Amino acid sequence: MSRHEATTAVREPHTKGAISAFLRHHFRHFNAAALIEAAEAYKRHLDSGGVMMVTLAGAMSTAELGLSLAEMIRQGKVAAISCTGANLEEDLFNLVAHDHYERVPHYRDLTPQEEQALLERHMNRVTDTCIPEMEAMRRLEGALIEEWTRADRAGERYFPHEFLYRIIRSGALEQYYQIDPKDSWMVAAAERNLPIVVPGWEDSTTGNMYAGHCLNGEIKNVHTVRTGIEYMMSLANWYTETSARHSIGFFQIGGGIAGDFPICVVPMLHQDMQRPDIPMWGYFCQISDSTTSYGSYSGAVPNEKITWGKLAVDTPKFIIESDASIVAPLMFALILEQ
Template sequence: MTAIRDFVHHHYRHFNAAALIDAADGYVRHLDNGGAMFMTLAGAMSTAELGLSLAEMIRQDKVQGICCTGANLEEDVFNLVAHDHYVRVPHYRHLTAHDEEELLARHLNRVTDTCIPEEEAIRRIEDVILEEWMDADKNGQQYFPHEFLYRILLSGKLEKHYQIDPKDSWLLAAAERNLPIIVPGWEDSTLGNIFASHCITGEISNVHTVRTGIEYMMMMADWYKEICKTSSVGFFQIGGGIAGDFPICVVPMLEQDLQMKDIPRWGYFCQISDSTTSYGSYSGAVPNEKITWGKLSADTPNYIIESDATIVAPLIFACVLGQ
């Protein structure tokens, strides 16, 4: 018996619950048919500790690539080294502006009901990654944001600070598999801001020491061109925004801008979002809209689940893992 999978298949029969089952079953079919799955992470999924389920998905080869915001990239590491210092605020809906100022004074940065501790999380990582940035800058080397974090995690420099079981860190699981990660708009993350500050002070002389944007799209194009030779590639989107918008465009770019022939469109699509379908809402657009942009085909299995990803995603992952 698979307790979670059997439970949801028995009880989740209609509306968003049924969409969850359809998407999970479609995910499994896609992989069973030899497909690959690309996943995108928006919102605050790392602070929501999605690594508890996503890390095992990565280890069991249920995810072949990830696109995430800079915040999700770094916040998985923050949680890894400072979990015991996080402060939960279950009554966050009732906080006054003065209450928020008091949290700031305690160096606690709030994400809904959870506060990230600046000193124990952000500054602890800053010291280690600054050394990597400066060494690369000195030696004329350039790496992507995720590659710098891979280097730190695999070096063992942070192990003495671990405050959760490392098997629950999705980024560590990804580093161990050298999973391709795309991080568009990294500059607006906390570490991106810190990197900019060290460029301003002159401690880092080459702003291109950390590779970003256009080079990530070029990397995404190379990855898609190679993997689609042997596999239909699915697109599993958590939330909206740049994490989903950036990588899904690689297909029309290859076909329309590079005039490449025989570039298959995405072979599966699912989005979990609480953004209600509406006029002008890209994150709330129904999947069929993507057909006119050359991203999906009329026969692409597609699903949209209008719900909270912190509830939905772990259930889908459990179904895919057969738990």
């Protein structure tokens, strides 16, 4: 039985609302209660006319968050996404190479020699999951280089996520699909043309590929892929236009640049552009297993963000100190009333 078949086999229909009912009955205290409260506040934010930005750090795409996030996108529960380049590409790696992935349940016990053996088989390990280079990374690279070089020759420029949207919509990868595309959050995002920002895209496998193709001369204009500052400018325009009609919430999975980059758009507009009329974020929740600390971004408590002009005193604030691969699907189930 393939890994895809094994995954599919356990996905049996469940009674509508059964997961939500279980959570509401059992999750009553501590981080469990915070999960319930944050999910209910997320729903209230949407019900009152607000919209939500979701940020993805860590390796949530390799953790197959698309199984729940895709439906959130389809049902209009997510208005924009900020993610690392790794999360952007790894959802598509999983889409085209799922059956070639390998789990390593005993990853904590691997010797350096066993890690080297994985490298020699071109199996790149992310915790307990190995991504196959040839079937995942090189398949996507083949489609990307066609789009990159075509745009380069035409003098066109696109953001990293826009190149992937073009590939998804063209059907160039469909022959390789190994999961139901309904379980790919990138496919769902492409269908809705969801705004995405990808700070630090250069620090990703496809970013490294792009640098290599620029170095070898296949791509003449390094600026064919738009990045960094232009992403912030695009986000500022989106936030300004959207916040004039809707309160915008911020749902942060993990920490790092995926969260810090987009949340800074508000203080940038207020302080650097002298636009105090721009509304603050209307909701904030972070799922993080980082140790609470004022010395780290990921571990800072939400109130610290008040001092940076990122959140207001009255912004609903939640932090769930737990593993996002467990918490995020449960919260999404509650929000979707599954």
